[in-house]
Amino acid sequence: MLLATVWFHVLWFLTEPDYVFCEYCNVADRRQTSHSSSYNTNGFPNGNSCNAVDGKPSQVYDDGTCVHTALETDPWWRVDLGNTYTVDHINISVRSDNPGYKHYKKFSNVSITVDDNYCADYSGPPEFSTIHKPITLTCASGAIGRHLKMIRQVPNDNFQFCEVKVFAILPSCGDPLEDWMCGSLCYNASAKTNTCPETTATVNSGNTGTAGSGDCMCPCSSIGTSVLMNVTKDELLEQLLKIIDDIKIDPDQTSLAKSKFTCAEDNRPSAQAIGSMGVIALIGVVTIIVLMDLDRYIRGIKQVKKLFVKLRKMAFGKKKN
Structure with a gap:
């Protein structure tokens, strides 16, 4: 009985011509x-x-x-x-x-x-x-x-x-049936878009007015173009790519790159003298280190020579007369 009642209401819902969704x-x-x-x-x-x-x-x-x-x-x-x-x-x-x-x-x-x-x-x-x-x-x-x-x-x-x-x-x-304007929002009822009124709008007294009446403030009216909601996807993408291109960093224009271009060789005698003295000082230090260990190097060479002699005797034996 319950199932029959449910099906009756379903069929009524589907066939009733005067029924509307609200x-x-x-x-x-x-x-x-x-x-x-x-x-x-x-x-x-x-x-x-x-x-x-x-x-x-x-x-x-x-x-x-x-x-x-x-x-x-x-x-x-x-x-x-x-x-x-x-x-x-x-x-x-x-x-x-x-x-x-x-x-x-x-x-x-x-x-x-x-x-x-x-x-x-x-x-x-x-x-x-x-x-x-x-x-x-x-x-x-x-x-x-x-x-x-x-x-x-x-x-x-x-x-x-x-x-x-x-x-x-x-x-x-x-959708709303009348033009409407509030602050920077300007609704055009016929186009169903947020466009700016043609007339120059002024600061209102607190009440809304119809678009173009001039009793509300619409900053976008001064440039005579649609607000962002009227921009197509392609136009928005174009604007976005332009912004990305504008903010792209040129490697040749960075501070580091520019400093390389502005640096010049220092040809002053004092700078050249400092460079030469530095090389001479470095050679002197290396020479002193080598001289301090020269005796050790000589002893090492003699030991290596003796080692080679022993290895030769082991490999080839004593030389016959």
């Missing part, structure tokens, strides 16, 4: 974002809202991938999902750099809504031992909408985190 899709990927304020360093805005949906996994603020607001009451962050979705759950990555400053604790007392519909609350802060893993929050049923918003309910503090992924159950996960 998967969790990150519907916040490279979407338009905003936040209540941007942290400034020497007049330069950092911690922009778009950093949370750039797809970069780094949890280090100096890598330019984290959100950071100014000190304020109830700082907030929002993402436009581009369509209406039923949000299933959310993953949030917090800062893991400089743990002594406890930046990871700046994600606490957070309330999350989807088009003003309640999704979840997070009291936090996370435990230090867990900061390298994303915080997963499951939305309440009825969290349906286009705009997801996170508010940190504090009287005078900032809001910090690095990456936000908003998951909805869809038949398939597609």
